[in-house]
Amino acid sequence: MNLPRAFNPTRKAFSEQMASRGAESDFAVFESDIGYSTYSYLFGDRFPERYFNFGIAEVSTMAAAAGMASNGRTVFVAGYGVFLTMRALEVVRSFVCYPHLNVKILSSHGGVTAAIDGVTHQATEDIAFMTTLPEMKVLCPCDTASAKAAFDLALKTPGPVFVRLMRDPLFELYPEGTSFALGGSKVVREGSDITIAAYGDMVFEAIDAADRLAARGIRAEVLDLYSIKPVDWAGITASISKTHTLLVVENHQARNGLGTYIGDALLQTGASVRYDHVGLEDRFAESGDYRGVIETYGLCATNIEAHAKKLLAANQGR
Amino acid sequence: MEETTITRIEELKDIANEVRFRIVDMVYRAQSGHCGGSLSAADIVTALYFEIMKINPAAPDWPDRDRFILSKGHACPVQYAALSLKGYFPLDELGTFRKLHSRLQGHPVAGKLPGIEVTTGSLGIGFCEGIGLGLDAKLRKQDWRVWIVLGDGELNEGAVWEAAQAGSKFHLDNVTAIVDRNRLQNDGFCDDIMPIEPVVEKFRVFGWETYEIDGHNMSEIVRTLHVARQVKGKPTCIVARTVKGKGVSFMENVRDWHGKAPNSEQYEQAVRELRGGRT
Numbered sequence: 001m002n003l004p005r006a007f008n009p010t011r012k013a014f015s016e017q018m019a020s021r022g023a024e025s026d027f028a029v030f031e032s033d034i035g036y037s038t039y040s041y042l043f044g045d046r047f048p049e050r051y052f053n054f055g056i057a058e059v060s061t062m063a064a065a066a067g068m069a070s071n072g073r074t075v076f077v078a079g080y081g082v083f084l085t086m087r088a089l090e091v092v093r094s095f096v097c098y099p100h101l102n103v104k105i106l107s108s109h110g111g112v113t114a115a116i117d118g119v120t121h122q123a124t125e126d127i128a129f130m131t132t133l134p135e136m137k138v139l140c141p142c143d144t145a146s147a148k149a150a151f152d153l154a155l156k157t158p159g160p161v162f163v164r165l166m167r168d169p170l171f172e173l174y175p176e177g178t179s180f181a182l183g184g185s186k187v188v189r190e191g192s193d194i195t196i197a198a199y200g201d202m203v204f205e206a207i208d209a210a211d212r213l214a215a216r217g218i219r220a221e222v223l224d225l226y227s228i229k230p231v232d233w234a235g236i237t238a239s240i241s242k243t244h245t246l247l248v249v250e251n252h253q254a255r256n257g258l259g260t261y262i263g264d265a266l267l268q269t270g271a272s273v274r275y276d277h278v279g280l281e282d283r284f285a286e287s288g289d290y291r292g293v294i295e296t297y298g299l300c301a302t303n304i305e306a307h308a309k310k311l312l313a314a315n316q317g318r
Numbered sequence: 319m320e321e322t323t324i325t326r327i328e329e330l331k332d333i334a335n336e337v338r339f340r341i342v343d344m345v346y347r348a349q350s351g352h353c354g355g356s357l358s359a360a361d362i363v364t365a366l367y368f369e370i371m372k373i374n375p376a377a378p379d380w381p382d383r384d385r386f387i388l389s390k391g392h393a394c395p396v397q398y399a400a401l402s403l404k405g406y407f408p409l410d411e412l413g414t415f416r417k418l419h420s421r422l423q424g425h426p427v428a429g430k431l432p433g434i435e436v437t438t439g440s441l442g443i444g445f446c447e448g449i450g451l452g453l454d455a456k457l458r459k460q461d462w463r464v465w466i467v468l469g470d471g472e473l474n475e476g477a478v479w480e481a482a483q484a485g486s487k488f489h490l491d492n493v494t495a496i497v498d499r500n501r502l503q504n505d506g507f508c509d510d511i512m513p514i515e516p517v518v519e520k521f522r523v524f525g526w527e528t529y530e531i532d533g534h535n536m537s538e539i540v541r542t543l544h545v546a547r548q549v550k551g552k553p554t555c556i557v558a559r560t561v562k563g564k565g566v567s568f569m570e571n572v573r574d575w576h577g578k579a580p581n582s583e584q585y586e587q588a589v590r591e592l593r594g595g596r597t
């Protein structure tokens with residue numbers, strides 16, 4: 001894969017954009033004592049009067065955000081995905097989503113990207129929880145340009161928005177200034193044999209897998225589904241009408257992730273598509289370096305390649 | 319009441335120093351982990367494992383053992399060091415900390431490693447788990463105790479105070495919580511991020527018997543832990559004044575050393591200070 005290495009993780013790019021937009025919009029930022037991890041301190045340093053650190057108290061932080069948002073001010077709540085989407089889940093559901101408030105969630109360390117900290121810090125069910133909530137919009141950028149755009153989308157989209165960000169810097173995919181839309185997607189590799197749809201870090205694994213498949217004469221199309229909810233049905237449909245084969249890849253539990261949603265919808269439409277997904281197979285991961293963990297748990301190019309080949313072999317039998 | 323001799327106190331100080339070396343060594347080898355909060359708790363954890371708790375490393379599942387819970391799970395290097403020095407697993411295994419397929423996970427995981435009683439890492443939870451364990455000791459009419467170490471930033475979590483109420487309601491005199499009052503949390507000094515004083519008074523009005531000690535004075539630590547064991551009818555809380563990063567000069571009281579690994583130069587210096595005495 002010949003993409004340039006990223007200097008900054010998406011959590012930092014997002015927070016940089018948040019700090020740079022602070023002058024033109026009067027949103028507030030709520031933090032719960034991991035401002036140096038989420039980089040929310042970048043906003044706090046520039047706009048101390050609109051930056052509130054609640055200490056290690058995710059539930060009350062989220063509820064206070066709902067309170068402030070009820071008075072008409074947009075609030076970004078920064079934190080680790082595990083704590084914001086699970087410990088504060090009831091607040092997000094009943095007091096942010098139900099009243100459709102402008103609370104935006106900066107959710108760092110998505111998937112197993114907090115690899116080295118272990119399972120208590122790995123947000124591998126966040127997409128299931130967040131996409132299940134009515135009113136909630138869910139985004140997952142993979143690089144600097146898309147992370148900055150995700151901030152702008154979160155700010156301008158009415159109501160609750162959840163943005164999943166990563167711990168580690170990976171690669172740069174999009175030129176600065178690329179436009180992204182709520183409900184959009186990007187074709188990052190064109191192909192006609194199989195569609196590989198991914199989001200976040202798994203976009204890079206999918207690209208890597210596509211390169212490996214190309215070496216064997218298989219043309220894979222790679223879709224970046226950065227808008228997880230709403231998802232780009234038109235984009236998915238256009239791609240699978242060529243390939244008739246879809247592999248959804250996510251750094252998340254395979255069960256109840258984006259793949260489950262797409263697979264279910266495809267069944268409803270009766271589309272004739274071979275479908276499979278790659279994700280955590282109903283198990284917890286463990287501590288280790290990022291690369292080691294994603295490879296051990298199959299969230300990697302070689303496993304995507306293997307699944308793709310199996311899927312295509314099944315296709316030939318039809 | 320049980321007593322600890324002066325010679326024993328000196329031995330405990332030496333062990334605490336060895337625990338400190340192992341912490342720095344572990345985090346250095348993993349190039350990841352939390353030095354500051356592990357070092358601040360080293361004396362307390364040493365006193366518990368090597369003098370106070372009723373435990374048997376050869377029988378980690380002995381039903382009558384005391385239970386130790388590191389509620390501030392990120393400081394697990396201190397617990398892993400104490401467990402291995404105590405003989406729960408080989409010292410060599412400390413080198414696997416945070417690496418793939420290790421039993422020494424980034425935060426303590428119950429069932430993976432002998433001596434880890436409950437899974438922690440999400441702040442505020444271990445303390446609540448300790449309340450549940452204390453209740454079961456009562457239910458079973460067994461006389462083992464639960465010892466919990468909490469961070470001071472951790473006290474921000476509402477769950478801590480919910481469980482503090484329960485500890486008092488259920489008269490859990492078999493539970494002792496020790497607050498590692500190092501005055502720092504992740505984003506800065508507690509006073510700036512979330513002021514928590516008066517901590518001792520808060521636990522007292524929640525119905526706990528309270529003590530305030532110097533968390534680096536071994537004889538005071540040991541003496542107070544012996545006293546806490548005698549209290550009847552309510553849980554005990556010891557607020558231990560400590561220094562984050564204690565023992566490594568450049569780590570002491572520095573926010574940045576909450577969750578950072580030393581480079582080779584810093585490692586050499588830390589080892590000189592811990593093993594060779596400070597110059």
Ligand SMILES: Cc1ncc(C[n+]2csc(CCOP(=O)(O)OP(=O)(O)O)c2C)c(N)n1
Nearest residue numbers: 033355439440441469470471472502503504
């Ligand atoms: C529920 C939860 N929120 C946030 C974190 C991230 N985190 C890890 S350590 C830490 C600061 C802890 O401060 P303190 O309790 O004072 O520990 P110490 O100073 O002893 O290291 C934070 C916020 C966490 N582990 N759990």
Ligand SMILES: [Mg+2]
Nearest residue numbers: 470471502503
């Ligand atoms: Mg502290």
